[in-house]
Amino acid sequence: MAYVKTLAQHISAELARLARCDSANPAHSDVMADAGARLASLARNYLPSGSGFDGATQIADRSTSAKIVLVTAFHHMNESGMYDGWTEHQVTILPAFDGFDISISGRNRNGIKDYIAEIFDHALRQRLESTFDHMTKEISYAIAV
16 A cells, blocks of 8 residues: 655654654564664655755654754855855754744855755655555655656
C-alpha cells in the first residue's frame, strides 16, 4: 500500500517511531536503525542540496515529531560570482493549523534567511509517496504525481 504525505509529515512520522523505542531494549535496535536509515534517506534525497546549500542538510538529534530541527549551511557569493564565505543555520519546523511554521536561526547575511525559509518551505511541502516492499521489508519514496 502506498501513502502520500508531505516530506515534513514523513520526517515527523519517523521521528515519532524513534521516540516510541527504548534504546535500552535490544528488541528495538532494528526499528531504531531502520527509522534512522529512513530519516537519512529523506534528508539526502529531498532536503535542499546544491545552489548554495553545498553541505549536507542534517536532521538534528534534538528533533521530535512535534519539532523538526534541521542543520544547514549556505555558501555565499560576492558580486563577482566568487564564493566568499559560509553562514550556518538552524531551520526549525513547528506544526501549525495551515501545515507548519518555519524559523531560521543564524546570521542574516545578504538577507539570506528569507531565501532559506522559502527553499525549505517548498522542500518540506513536497508530496512524497511511500511504498512498502513486503519482500525486502523496505520503504521507498518517490515524488507523488
